[in-house]
Amino acid sequence: MALLAAMFLAFIIQIVFRYLFNWPIGWTTEVCVIAWLWVVLWTSSFVLKDSEEICFDLISGAVGPKIRRYFKVIGSAGLVALYAISLPASVDYVSFMKVEKTSYMGVRFDYLFVIYIVFAGAIIIRYGWAVWRGLRGDPDDETVDKPSGGAE
Numbered sequence: 001m002a003l004l005a006a007m008f009l010a011f012i013i014q015i016v017f018r019y020l021f022n023w024p025i026g027w028t029t030e031v032c033v034i035a036w037l038w039v040v041l042w043t044s045s046f047v048l049k050d051s052e053e054i055c056f057d058l059i060s061g062a063v064g065p066k067i068r069r070y071f072k073v074i075g076s077a078g079l080v081a082l083y084a085i086s087l088p089a090s091v092d093y094v095s096f097m098k099v100e101k102t103s104y105m106g107v108r109f110d111y112l113f114v115i116y117i118v119f120a121g122a123i124i125i126r127y128g129w130a131v132w133r134g135l136r137g138d139p140d141d142e143t144v145d146k147p148s149g150g151a152e
Contacts, residue, residue, distance in 0.1 A: 045122035073134035
């Protein structure tokens, strides 16, 4: 909530300075971009539930629960593999970005992009857990046993 408030406040300051005083300021744009990046990746990592994620379930909605569970296991395992394979390169890139700073505020890019490493780790854990639950056949996982969209 604080990041959204900071982003909104910076946006309003940008409008006031640009259009009322004819004096555009750049740091407000950086605040908005940084806050948005952190809001999206933080909430995707720790707040968003599986049932709230956007999914295209045209095919999985047309099959039974057992096949849908297989789809979930295969898709989740694929995501775990892709994020796990890309994680070392992502850590290297974020570490390398300590040499760059933002234009106006002078914040190091590695501080800004470290949230991606947190996000990737959370995704690996979340979908690794989904694979485990799908292989066990846990019936209480709503994303495995029924389609996420449509009327009940």
